[in-house]
Amino acid sequence: MSKPKVAFFDFTCCEGCQIEFTNYGDAAFLELLNHVDVVEFREAMSEKTTEPIDIAFVEGSFSREADRARLESIRERAAIVIAYGQCSASGGINALKNHQSDYKQFVYGADAEQPQLDSQKAQPISAAIKVDYSAYGCPVNKYEVLQIVAHLLHGKEPVIPNYPVCVECKRRETVCRYDEADHCLGMVARAGCAAPCPAYGVPCEACRGFVDHPNVPALEKVLVERAGFSQKRAADKALMFNANDLEALS
């Protein structure tokens, strides 16, 4: 059996999730190449393909109507589409501008209406095409990505956690940020990252999105009562990576 063909594509994003692929070291990376054929990966290779693809990793948000056709052509050629990273899975950080009406004028001033500067609401790629699986996180957890690929190669459904980051902090015995006079979004944030941020002394910003059915009013209450936030700051807090989800929930 020939090796599955894998390709990487990028839209509106920082391309950091692609960079994570180069951070496995020689052993894991070269082993991965024994199991898949990388047929297109603009950031790392000049080769391109118009052939069918088994797994397409699509990074970045859908933020320009002009990108729709390219997304559709990827979908047509790919058996499996993975939204790779939070920009692609939920709109991610790019959606932090969605609630502003003047972002173009703020950045480009009088030049804001020049046609090359077109931009619309930042959305997940699922707003344009069907997505089969999502690798969450800003950046992705590169070990979770290996697990997803391994599951798919074995014909299994990838298992993506749907419990909060608090579980992972307890597991690694990290002191709660609220007990360190800080704040945190861990109680509504989707786990799967192994909770590195609280372990490094900073709050979870829910960069993998929310667990299903997050209790956002309770989150705001905790931010006000235990972290001393103003009501407005509490309401805006989770916008950083979850602007689209907060809009959908409200």
Added chain:
Amino acid sequence: MTTARIRVDHVTRVEGHGNIVVNVTDGVVEKCEWQVPEAPRFFESMVRGRHYSEVARITSRICGICSIGHTLASIKATEDALGIEVSEQSWKLRELIKHAENFDSHVLHINILAAPDLLGAPSVFPLVATHGEVVARALRLKRLGHEWGSLIGGRTTHPMSIVPGGMAEVPTTKELTQLRERLLAAVPELEATVATVLALAPNVPAFDRPTEYVALSNDKDYALYDGDIQSVLPDGTKQRYPVADYKQVTNEFVVPQSTAKYTKNKLDSYAAGALARFNNNYDKLHPEAKKVAEALGIQPICTNPYMNTVAQAVEIVSDVYESVGLLDELIANGVELEPLVEPTKFGSGAGATEVPRGILFHEYAYDDEGMCLGGNCIIPTNQNHNNIQHDFDKLVPELVAQDKSEKEMELALEMLVRSYDPCISCSTHYLDVKFVR
């Protein structure tokens, strides 16, 4: 007479999206453009209304390769605005992670992005079969850079522990001692990398275009983390500017073929990056790195933009030796977690640091609650776009005069773009925003 229609949509093996469009008819250059169609992202606007502790976490996401540098420039600007001066230990740890990022990114560019051109391959993947040891070595060094940065920052893509006021978490003295051993153990692999670059050096195209080079500079070291802005002209004239006056150097303007803004200072355009640092700060280079520069045949002021990749090879050697020196100091003093330095005021401030692709500026204003009123970020690749265009304007007629084929011209132009190691997804731009307080 040469006739060529070159249209490279999205140059490969670079970070972000850039196009090359060249039309030549019967030896006459009709069009020659470096275009930047990257989707704009509006970070300067997004930071409005966010607390000062969150701003670097947002602007780090400007770039996946230089996220350490964006974090540092952002935090330096915020600390300037908030009247914060960090401890010597925090300063040294930040210098150490700056070296890690420079090393990590340069290893990637030299081996994975640039080398295939010099070996006549379309990417690193065919090289796994033909140059397996080079690829394996590159991946080992890449991992070293990643783990070196992760030890200080928690991870290298969007580091966590660097925060306004200092460091939220610090490595143990034991971990730093282990890192020192790993860096010294990597020296033979560095030497092998330099030998590979030396072997490929004859394939670096001969092309010269004297331009202005802009980089941070200080009187102490080969300024990466901190310094004043310095410009050096092809005749060696140097001028320094305080970071607060960065707009006097960048002078941004919008052009139709680009979503990124262009910059210029004393000449038509200027360059930032490893070659600009090398040309500005050669005298501060570590002696071991100077030896490598000599072996590689590069000396200031080098005006061949293709040599930027060679300057990167000099810098990875500098990064390792400078870091061993920093580690010696940190280990001798012992490292412990310190309380964060609190803000003493809320106002406006600017910060600059050198990222792998050149000098990076961030600026923010804060209200009395510590909430951000707006930002401005000027990215090194944006400062290079105009210089790339001017290189094109000189290079294309030269290639036509040399009777190069369309394919050869296309490769020469792509290689030129790649030599700048552009990081185009850093698409954030700014005009004359008045911060309303």
